[in-house]
Amino acid sequence: MNFWLMKSEPDVFGIDDLKKNKTEPWDGVRNYQARNFMRDDMKKGDKILFYHSSCSPAGVAGLAEVSKESHPDHTCYDKKNKYYDPKSTKEAPRWFMVEVKFKKKFKNLVTLEEIKNTKKLETMGLVKKGNRLSIMPVSEKEFNTILKLAEA
DNA sequence: GCCAACGTTGGC
DNA sequence: GCCAACGTTGGC
Numbered sequence: 001m002n003f004w005l006m007k008s009e010p011d012v013f014g015i016d017d018l019k020k021n022k023t024e025p026w027d028g029v030r031n032y033q034a035r036n037f038m039r040d041d042m043k044k045g046d047k048i049l050f051y052h053s054s055c056s057p058a059g060v061a062g063l064a065e066v067s068k069e070s071h072p073d074h075t076c077y078d079k080k081n082k083y084y085d086p087k088s089t090k091e092a093p094r095w096f097m098v099e100v101k102f103k104k105k106f107k108n109l110v111t112l113e114e115i116k117n118t119k120k121l122e123t124m125g126l127v128k129k130g131n132r133l134s135i136m137p138v139s140e141k142e143f144n145t146i147l148k149l150a151e152a
Numbered sequence: 153g154c155c156a157a158c159g160t161t162g163g164c
Numbered sequence: 165g166c167c168a169a170c171g172t173t174g175g176c
Contacts (some may be wrong), residue, residue, distance in 0.1 A: 007173095031172095053174060053175085054173080054174055054175080055174095058174080058175070118170085132171085132173050132174065
């Protein structure tokens with residue numbers, strides 16, 4: 001079992017949207033490192049911290065889990081789609097995605113500020129300088145610490 | 153809207 | 165393979 005943090009902009013797709021849709025294909029990821037995590041390491045049932053970025057306040061908004069493992073991201077084949085990539089073909093797909101399932105919305109957002117102020121969480125990729133990945137691994141300890149903060 | 157940090161692209 | 169130019173991310 002692995003643990004992950006996935007970023008999303010709530011103006012575009014937030015925890016409430018996931019709650020409403022129940023599941024969501026995580027399409028549009030066009031970063032190789034993030035793609036590799038989805039393609040190679042994310043397994044069904046893995047737990048996900050759903051993070052709201054580019055908003056105020058930014059922070060972990062709830063929990064999700066992987067409901068479908070890696071499969072090609074179809075949005076790169078569609079010329080009209082903003083994620084269209086002519087270098088990715090059906091024969092040799094370049095981009096992959098997983099499907100995520102809603103688990104829980106936190107009563108209280110665990111804000112980025114709180115995370116920064118928590119000693120146990122200073123190892124998180126999220127708060128390391130220069131890390132702008134939209135998907136990143138989280139340790140079980142970090143995951144549980146976030147849960148505690150959410151319940152506090 | 154600004155801007156620092158970083159990834160990607162493309163000419164050489 | 166280098167590196168300048170450009171695009172994107174994301175907190176503030």
